[in-house]
Amino acid sequence: MKKGKNKITSLFIGSVLLLGLSACGEENAVSGKASEDGVRTVKVGGLFDITGGTGDVGTPYAEGEKAYFKYLDSIGGIEGLNIEIDGKDYAYAIPEAQKIYQELRDKEKVSAVLGWGTGDTEALRQQVANDKLPFVSASYSESLKNLEESPYNFLVAASYSDQGRAILQWIKENHKGENPTVALLYNDTAFGQSPIKDIKKYGDEIGVKIVDEQVIDVTATEAQSQLLNMEKKNPDYAIIQETWGATATILRDANTLNIDTQFIGLNWASGEGVIDIVGKDIAEGYMGILSHAMPYEDFEGMDEIKEYLEAEGKTIDDINQKFIQGWSAAKIIVAGIKEASETTDGDITGEEIRVGLESLQDFDLGGLAAPVSFSADNHAGTEQTRIKIVKNGQWEQLTDYFSHQD
Numbered sequence: 001m002k003k004g005k006n007k008i009t010s011l012f013i014g015s016v017l018l019l020g021l022s023a024c025g026e027e028n029a030v031s032g033k034a035s036e037d038g039v040r041t042v043k044v045g046g047l048f049d050i051t052g053g054t055g056d057v058g059t060p061y062a063e064g065e066k067a068y069f070k071y072l073d074s075i076g077g078i079e080g081l082n083i084e085i086d087g088k089d090y091a092y093a094i095p096e097a098q099k100i101y102q103e104l105r106d107k108e109k110v111s112a113v114l115g116w117g118t119g120d121t122e123a124l125r126q127q128v129a130n131d132k133l134p135f136v137s138a139s140y141s142e143s144l145k146n147l148e149e150s151p152y153n154f155l156v157a158a159s160y161s162d163q164g165r166a167i168l169q170w171i172k173e174n175h176k177g178e179n180p181t182v183a184l185l186y187n188d189t190a191f192g193q194s195p196i197k198d199i200k201k202y203g204d205e206i207g208v209k210i211v212d213e214q215v216i217d218v219t220a221t222e223a224q225s226q227l228l229n230m231e232k233k234n235p236d237y238a239i240i241q242e243t244w245g246a247t248a249t250i251l252r253d254a255n256t257l258n259i260d261t262q263f264i265g266l267n268w269a270s271g272e273g274v275i276d277i278v279g280k281d282i283a284e285g286y287m288g289i290l291s292h293a294m295p296y297e298d299f300e301g302m303d304e305i306k307e308y309l310e311a312e313g314k315t316i317d318d319i320n321q322k323f324i325q326g327w328s329a330a331k332i333i334v335a336g337i338k339e340a341s342e343t344t345d346g347d348i349t350g351e352e353i354r355v356g357l358e359s360l361q362d363f364d365l366g367g368l369a370a371p372v373s374f375s376a377d378n379h380a381g382t383e384q385t386r387i388k389i390v391k392n393g394q395w396e397q398l399t400d401y402f403s404h405q406d
Contacts, residue, residue: 039080044114045087045112047100047114050089056245060319060326061116061325062326063323066326067326069085083334086110087114094119105133112133112350114137117137117138122141128152134152134336135152136329136357137153140160142161142194145380154381155379157267157292157369157385158370161194161199168182179208181236182239183211183212183233185213188215194241195241199239212229218246220246221249222253247269248273251263265286266288267385270288270290271290271321272294273322275393280390280392284391286390288388290321290385293367293369294324296316297367305324324369332372335356340352357379359374360372360373385401
């Protein structure tokens with residue numbers, strides 16, 4: 001096969017910017033097929049939440065995904081491949097996600113998808129399986145580990161349930177005093193509910209008692225009534241399964257009510273955005289799961305991000321941890337495509353990309369996240385995660401990567 005210089009073009013369609021598809025001169029290329037010069041085009045679809053209920057964290061995540069493709073294009077990409085990302089904002093609405101997915105499949109002929117929310121990822125998994133399109137989502141729902149139901153879904157970080165188990169294990173090992181008690185604060189969506197049963201079950205198994213549950217809307221601007229109800233049970237800790245906005249509401253109202261419970265957020269409830277909203281004084285001492293690097297951490301994987309930012313006239317101050325999560329997800333799916341390309345000289349199909357992803361073992365993200373490993377029997381890349389704590393307006397590391405099984 002004749003080798004050609006790769007171009008990786010980033011497309012973002014919708015109300016946002018459309019990036020440089022015409023630069024490739026292959027607008028009508030069919031995903032996975034070779035052009036006359038031997039370069040094979042692979043199209044990756046994207047489902048983004050920019051304007052919906054989780055857009056506070058969805059926007060930087062999508063920006064990180066698109067940025068990785070743009071960066072890879074700028075450094076010459078992968079020889080013999082032309083990889084494009086074609087993404088749209090579905091505003092966290094499941095019917096819109098289904099509509100966009102079908103457009104990506106039927107019109108754009110994508111060979112893999114970068115997804116977002118738990119509800120839409122779970123709703124689409126049967127279609128994804130039938131269509132044989134690998135689906136790397138920002139949802140870390142435990143249910144996606146079930147390969148009978150989700151044979152084309154891949155988890156690239158510890159599941160929400162594993163994050164909750166890790167927190168309970170940390171509490172059991174570090175709590176000062178008698179038997180610790182825990183409350184659960186979450187929203188009434190598939191995302192919010194995803195880890196709750198598993199957390200309660202694991203608490204029973206290790207002797208950490210869950211004493212209260214409160215439902216707080218993902219877009220809540222007031223949570224005093226729920227917090228007052230929680231306070232009646234006087235929990236030592238409260239685990240939060242929300243995004244930045246609702247988490248900030250919880251911390252602000254807890255401060256107003258002088259509640260001294262230790263709040264600990266799962267992945268999407270943690271990051272710089274919480275501090276930005278409530279201020280460093282209220283955020284002081286807040287703990288959270290941060291499965292990916294902060295921009296100011298000195299990891300090898302940050303070098304390419306800094307290179308990209310410099311070319312864009314930006315610095316690490318212009319991105320946040322969720323940008324890095326999106327960048328990492330894109331990097332993993334591209335690695336799977338690369339592996340698939342090396343096993344065949346023909347068309348690169350979704351089935352081959354799945355096998356390519358399954359071949360990744362201890363895939364090194366340069367410290368941006370825990371290494372991931374997949375196989376034909378396991379699409380959960382890792383159970384490892386980290387806990388950090390806010391000190392003087394910045395997240396500081398409290399643990400190394402660990403899992404509840406360590």
